[in-house]
Amino acid sequence: MKITRKEFLELSGLSILGAGALRAVHAVKAAESAHANSLPSDSPKKQMALAIDLRKCRRRPGCNLCSQACHATHNVPHIADPRHEVKWIWNEGFASVFPLEQNGYTRRNYNGSPLPVLCNHCEKPPCVEVCPTGATWKRSEDGVVMMDWHRCIGCKYCITACPYGARSFNFSEPREALQQVNPDFPTRSLGVVEKCNFCAERLAKGEAPACVEACPEKAIVFGDVLDASSDVSKALDASYSIRRKPELGTGPNVFYFL
Amino acid sequence: MFLIEKAFVGSRRYWAWLGVLALFMFAALLDWIHEQQVGLAITGLSRDLPWGLYIGQFVFFVGVGASALVVVLPYYLHDWKAYAKITMLGEILGMVGVFMAMLFIFVSMGQPMRLINVLRYPHPNSLIFWDLLTLSGYVTLNAVIIARLLIAEREQSAPPRWTKLLILLSLPWAVGIHTVTAFLLCGLVARPYWMTALLAPRFLASAFTAGSALLVLILLLLKRLKLFDAGGEAIRKLTVTATYCLVVHIFFSLVEMFSTFYGGIPREVEHIDYLYGGLSGGSPITPWMWLSGALALAALLVLIVPALRVRPQLLLVACASAFISVWIDKGFGLVIGGYEPSPLGAVTSYVPTLPEWTVVAGIWALGAFLITVLYKIVLSVRQEAES
Numbered sequence: 001m002k003i004t005r006k007e008f009l010e011l012s013g014l015s016i017l018g019a020g021a022l023r024a025v026h027a028v029k030a031a032e033s034a035h036a037n038s039l040p041s042d043s044p045k046k047q048m049a050l051a052i053d054l055r056k057c058r059r060r061p062g063c064n065l066c067s068q069a070c071h072a073t074h075n076v077p078h079i080a081d082p083r084h085e086v087k088w089i090w091n092e093g094f095a096s097v098f099p100l101e102q103n104g105y106t107r108r109n110y111n112g113s114p115l116p117v118l119c120n121h122c123e124k125p126p127c128v129e130v131c132p133t134g135a136t137w138k139r140s141e142d143g144v145v146m147m148d149w150h151r152c153i154g155c156k157y158c159i160t161a162c163p164y165g166a167r168s169f170n171f172s173e174p175r176e177a178l179q180q181v182n183p184d185f186p187t188r189s190l191g192v193v194e195k196c197n198f199c200a201e202r203l204a205k206g207e208a209p210a211c212v213e214a215c216p217e218k219a220i221v222f223g224d225v226l227d228a229s230s231d232v233s234k235a236l237d238a239s240y241s242i243r244r245k246p247e248l249g250t251g252p253n254v255f256y257f258l
Numbered sequence: 259m260f261l262i263e264k265a266f267v268g269s270r271r272y273w274a275w276l277g278v279l280a281l282f283m284f285a286a287l288l289d290w291i292h293e294q295q296v297g298l299a300i301t302g303l304s305r306d307l308p309w310g311l312y313i314g315q316f317v318f319f320v321g322v323g324a325s326a327l328v329v330v331l332p333y334y335l336h337d338w339k340a341y342a343k344i345t346m347l348g349e350i351l352g353m354v355g356v357f358m359a360m361l362f363i364f365v366s367m368g369q370p371m372r373l374i375n376v377l378r379y380p381h382p383n384s385l386i387f388w389d390l391l392t393l394s395g396y397v398t399l400n401a402v403i404i405a406r407l408l409i410a411e412r413e414q415s416a417p418p419r420w421t422k423l424l425i426l427l428s429l430p431w432a433v434g435i436h437t438v439t440a441f442l443l444c445g446l447v448a449r450p451y452w453m454t455a456l457l458a459p460r461f462l463a464s465a466f467t468a469g470s471a472l473l474v475l476i477l478l479l480l481k482r483l484k485l486f487d488a489g490g491e492a493i494r495k496l497t498v499t500a501t502y503c504l505v506v507h508i509f510f511s512l513v514e515m516f517s518t519f520y521g522g523i524p525r526e527v528e529h530i531d532y533l534y535g536g537l538s539g540g541s542p543i544t545p546w547m548w549l550s551g552a553l554a555l556a557a558l559l560v561l562i563v564p565a566l567r568v569r570p571q572l573l574l575v576a577c578a579s580a581f582i583s584v585w586i587d588k589g590f591g592l593v594i595g596g597y598e599p600s601p602l603g604a605v606t607s608y609v610p611t612l613p614e615w616t617v618v619a620g621i622w623a624l625g626a627f628l629i630t631v632l633y634k635i636v637l638s639v640r641q642e643a644e645s
Binding site: 081082083084085092095097126129130131132134135151152153154156157162164169171172173190191 | 296297298299303304305306308309363366367368369370372373375376378379381383384385386387390442446447448449524525596597600601602603604606
């Protein structure tokens with residue numbers, strides 16, 4: 001059954017029509033998402049952000065009180081094997097977090113001191129972009145990147161897309177790795193992804209995030225960056241800050257003072 | 259059911275082969291159930307390397323699926339008569355390849371029973387949504403085409419006109435499935451190793467290389483087993499296709515390396531450096547990457563010299579080399595290179611575990627099982643039609 005040139009051309013015409021239809025679909029999608037106000041490019045009413053003053057962190061070598069408080073509050077399983085660890089906020093070496101901020105002539109080495117890293121609640125979060133089910137999304141009212149652990153299918157695409165390594169997968173049963181359970185916060189099941197939620201459950205009650213509260217040096221400031229009078233905006237006005245990998249265009253909302 | 263009855267009549271050898279494959283499938287099923295109970299912790303996957311062998315195999319088999327094009331296109335668009343008898347075998351290989359690819363996605367999921375969420379809450383921003391649609395569409399499209407062509411062969415009549423249209427549609431669709439699979443990876447700012455516009459073209463070149471090499475291997479095997487003779491011309495033409503695709507595949511790989519190394523941006527260099535040099539610490543994949551390169555060059559040497567590629571033994575070795583080379587490059591190197599080192603500069607040195615291999619072997623066995631049964635049906639129908 002040979003296909004004649006005429007038939008082939010007919011079919012090519014059909015494909016071009018199909019391409020036109022696709023553009024129409026895109027236009028509809030764009031209109032729809034503008035309406036739903038859910039896409040990262042839309043400006044939220046508020047944008048929660050966190051500023052960490054590493055000068056204060058350096059006063060306490062080996063400190064990880066923020067991490068302890070967060071993990072206890074959110075029932076984050078404690079897993080010994082580093083390959084399967086679940087982490088919401090934790091310390092990393094300076095050179096790993098800011099590889100471009102150190103050069104061969106840097107006299108001061110910040111590597112030994114605490115440098116907490118966490119989800120950056122990006123303005124344009126790649127994890128939200130790639131999630132096939134909407135199990136992770138950017139909350140329109142305050143810009144917090146949220147997760148639904150009942151909807152997550154465990155495809156791990158978000159982990160792959162996150163340029164900050166902020167997401168963890170439950171490789172083993174998380175409930176078995178909890179010494180104490182906080183009854184006010186859900187535990188997770190096997191095979192789902194989790195990460196920092198900017199303490200959405202505490203924000204709902206008007207409280208500050210657990211890490212902010214736990215820090216004895218008051219090194220972490222939290223608030224709405226779109227509001228010029230918020231603590232975080234004032235802190236950002238007062239000192240020069242940097243963000244992780246700003247060149248990727250994700251718009252991270254965790255700021256660091258060196 | 260129609261035609262299926264042909265699969266239930268067979269020689270001892272046929273049943274023994276299916277029995278062995280069923281054993282592998284059963285072992286994989288048990289391992290997968292175990293994996294569901296205790297979690298993906300029994301695999302070699304980790305926080306920094308959440309996709310591994312499974313997703314590598316997924317990408318590789320989408321390629322095998324797309325490669326049906328190397329026989330369908332010349333036969334239906336250019337009327338290459340030599341492919342009259344092998345085109346359907348290529349279509350079956352393509353359909354089974356994509357089916358296997360989908361299974362590899364399924365086993366790598368943490369909550370596979372929630373797969374339906376992808377359709378319940380569709381997110382067209384996610385390439386997984388498009389991948390699911392295009393892959394299942396490709397399997398369905400080919401299933402309909404194959405079934406209708408088989409009925410036509412049995413009745414010795416011309417297939418209806420709409421089959422032609424479906425076949426024409428399957429050609430851009432084949433390119434589409436692998437392009438979508440490349441888009442799944444090449445738009446991620448977090449992974450510089452994948453973030454290259456060349457990824458989709460590279461995928462297609464390596465897919466057509468491995469796919470045509472695999473089809474040559476299958477045809478040589480069928481001839482050896484005295485089950486089916488594709489004819490010398492079909493194999494010769496297919497070999498030429500494999501040769502051109504291999505040349506393009508090698509060219510694309512080197513082009514990619516040139517811009518990476520000449521440009522020398524650390525965050526781009528370090529991934530290739532990890533694969534081929536292990537960075538400073540050495541990595542388990544390094545010898546495999548070099549083996550992949552060596553096999554590609556060895557295959558190229560045999561295939562590009564006409565006097566060498568006409569010798570059946572050498573042809574067999576060359577096609578096997580090309581196939582294994584792409585399998586290592588795509589099935590391991592692609593995924594591992596994307597993740598190592600991690601965004602925080604850590605290296606985890608991924609080594610797949612036995613349960614992981616067992617599941618992979620089981621899906622391969624399932625693929626071989628389906629190919630065997632479907633080829634059996636095709637060859638039986640043709641035998642009856644002849645007698």
